[in-house]
Amino acid sequence: MNIERLITMVIRMVVGRLVHKGVDAGIDRASRRGKSGSKAPEDMTPEDRQRAKAARQAAARAKQSAKLMRRMR
Numbered sequence: 001m002n003i004e005r006l007i008t009m010v011i012r013m014v015v016g017r018l019v020h021k022g023v024d025a026g027i028d029r030a031s032r033r034g035k036s037g038s039k040a041p042e043d044m045t046p047e048d049r050q051r052a053k054a055a056r057q058a059a060a061r062a063k064q065s066a067k068l069m070r071r072m073r
Contacts, residue, residue, distance in 0.1 A: 030055070
């Protein structure tokens with residue numbers, strides 16, 4: 001194995017991890033919209049709370065499926 005292939009392999013691993021962390025951070029930020037967005041938690045209606053909770057659950061499922069896909073590759 002030559003040095004060029006080793007460097008390419010290491011760079012791919014590092015970039016892949018950075019991209020996955022960025023995706024996870026984006027999902028977390030998007031799911032927090034209802035909590036720390038324009039409305040304070042005490043100003044939220046029950047419907048807003050329900051939507052925020054559903055968004056957090058959907059984000060958790062998306063993270064879980066992304067993690068599963070990473071393991072499969």
